[in-house]
Amino acid sequence: MSVETTLADLGITLPEAAAPVASYQPLVVSGNTAYISGQLPFVDGALVTGKLGDSVTLEQGQEAARACGMMILAQLKAAGLLERVERIVKLGGFVASTPDFTDQPKVVNGCSDLMAEVFGDAGKHARSAVGVPVLPLDAAVEVDAIVALKA
Numbered sequence: 001m002s003v004e005t006t007l008a009d010l011g012i013t014l015p016e017a018a019a020p021v022a023s024y025q026p027l028v029v030s031g032n033t034a035y036i037s038g039q040l041p042f043v044d045g046a047l048v049t050g051k052l053g054d055s056v057t058l059e060q061g062q063e064a065a066r067a068c069g070m071m072i073l074a075q076l077k078a079a080g081l082l083e084r085v086e087r088i089v090k091l092g093g094f095v096a097s098t099p100d101f102t103d104q105p106k107v108v109n110g111c112s113d114l115m116a117e118v119f120g121d122a123g124k125h126a127r128s129a130v131g132v133p134v135l136p137l138d139a140a141v142e143v144d145a146i147v148a149l150k151a
Contacts (some may be wrong), residue, residue, distance in 0.1 A: 003082050006118055007073075011111075015042060017078035018071055021136065027075045032149045034081055038094065038142040039071035049138040052131075053101030056140045065110030067094060068143035072111075073118065076147065087148040088115045088125040094142045097131040104129040111143045 007014065018039065020026050028035045039065035041048040048064040050056040056064070076082045093108030095101075108129040115123035135142050 003085065003118065010117060011119075012070070014074045015070055017074040018042070027079050027081075029079070029081070029149070032086075032151055033089070034076065034079070034145075034147040034149055035063055036075050036145040038074050038092070038144040039075065040067045040137065040139045041065065041067035041141050042071065043067050047137060048140045050140050051096045051098055051101075052103070052107060052140065053098030058103055058106060059108035061095065061140060064139075065087060065095075065108050065112075065143060066114050067110075068093075068094060068141055069111035069114040072143065072145045073087065073111065073114075077139040081147075081149060084149045085119060085122070085147055086150045087122045089127045089148050090146040091128075092144045093114070093127065093129040094132050095129065096133070096135045096138070096140050101131060103135035104131045107141060108140075127145065 024037055026037050052061045091111055095104040095107045
């Protein structure tokens, strides 16, 4: 089954791939590996901003992480690589949070769970989930990815 069919079956419509906000490429391919730059969370067209443990709830953080995952998929689609995904190898999750917030892994599950929904076992990956004091544009979450591609 194609990834596009799986997305349709799940009722998922991907957003347009976001343009870079600085001097970098959103996606670079080297060999059979795609490196996707950190993606920010847009929900209903608006950037999710603020900090977990303050103005953003755990549930909002998980939704934001899922939105980052949607943007990762959108970047792959824009590059013509969505159907070539062999495996999601690694996600790097960054969560803007207060010093006493310690549920960063639960937040980044929003993205991880999406990858498993879309790719099944091939969506299960290695991961980091790190708390940071601030992210670009005051985003609540940012996620980057390393993806193995079929030859």
